[in-house]
Amino acid sequence: xxxxxxxxxxxxxxxxxxxxxxxxxxxxxxxxxxxxxxxxxxxxxxxxxxxxxxxxxxxxxxxxxxxxxxxxxxxxxxxxxxxxxxxxxxxxxxxxxxxxxxxxxxxxxxxxxxxxxxxxxxxxxxxxxxxxxxxxxxxxxxxxxxxxxxxxxxxxxxxxxxxxx
Amino acid sequence: xxxxxxxxxxxxxxxxxxxxxxxxxxxxxxxxxxxxxxxxxxxxxxxxxxxxxxxxxxxxxxxxxxxxxxxxxxxxxxxxxxxxxxxxxxxxxxxxxxxxxxxxxxxxxxxxxxxxxxxxxxxxxxxxxxxxxxxxxxxxxxxxxxxxxxxxxxxxxxxxxxxxx
Numbered sequence: 001x002x003x004x005x006x007x008x009x010x011x012x013x014x015x016x017x018x019x020x021x022x023x024x025x026x027x028x029x030x031x032x033x034x035x036x037x038x039x040x041x042x043x044x045x046x047x048x049x050x051x052x053x054x055x056x057x058x059x060x061x062x063x064x065x066x067x068x069x070x071x072x073x074x075x076x077x078x079x080x081x082x083x084x085x086x087x088x089x090x091x092x093x094x095x096x097x098x099x100x101x102x103x104x105x106x107x108x109x110x111x112x113x114x115x116x117x118x119x120x121x122x123x124x125x126x127x128x129x130x131x132x133x134x135x136x137x138x139x140x141x142x143x144x145x146x147x148x149x150x151x152x153x154x155x156x157x158x159x160x161x162x163x164x165x
Numbered sequence: 166x167x168x169x170x171x172x173x174x175x176x177x178x179x180x181x182x183x184x185x186x187x188x189x190x191x192x193x194x195x196x197x198x199x200x201x202x203x204x205x206x207x208x209x210x211x212x213x214x215x216x217x218x219x220x221x222x223x224x225x226x227x228x229x230x231x232x233x234x235x236x237x238x239x240x241x242x243x244x245x246x247x248x249x250x251x252x253x254x255x256x257x258x259x260x261x262x263x264x265x266x267x268x269x270x271x272x273x274x275x276x277x278x279x280x281x282x283x284x285x286x287x288x289x290x291x292x293x294x295x296x297x298x299x300x301x302x303x304x305x306x307x308x309x310x311x312x313x314x315x316x317x318x319x320x321x322x323x324x325x326x327x328x329x330x
Contacts (some may be wrong), residue, residue, distance in 0.1 A: 096261030
């Protein structure tokens, strides 16, 4: 099996992180892969906001309905908010393409990650979290070094494939 | 740069295919990576239908509003329909995660692919195309050997990243 296939099949979400910060250059490599994700009609309607300030992460946790201690993002030390231009018809799909690419990139760089969805509960105070005007946050990638061992064997649902010859 | 990052950054969509069929085992490797894609609440609400019959591909083209000659799918010799359980709240995101993973797997295996979206125009005759009852087709992956050289250098939109330290 080639390295890419091995990586695609071995990525898992991580929900506990060390406090150790991710170097900015590694995070930017992850984001770069998000920028190269497939997207509808090649409109690239996205904006990526990297948050490395623990104070801001706690404030964002509070803004999405958490207790302000980072729990909505599993206390990860770096977040990447994916925002999409308001009204874009492929908003959810493009968000997911960018998120999937970034999760894969993180895995290949020895980082752990998980998609956090509570951002949809956020009030409209997007600007104070580095989201440009005209964009709506759609997903948050929590990024860091995993504090728990990999889940190991993973079972996926059976009978999910039909072949029409 | 590691092989996975290189692969993630070099994948491009392909819209012209050779007639040469993709071996079924390679296609199933691609689909396997779709089955391991990240998905909301780990519900795995998807079903993958591999269509290798040219007659069926042309019939599907007609069903989605094409002229029945395969043009909606760029005349690719193999299609993978991603369907999602009716009513699933993460339908679009999970579809996109599976599609992104499969496009990446295809690229790593020397195959070309593109996301085809016209499936949303299809009437409800899903069963004749191998979609199980209770599932709704959300996207089609066209899969094959590219008939055109890679687009080469690729420009992505500037000013799409903000850093909050």
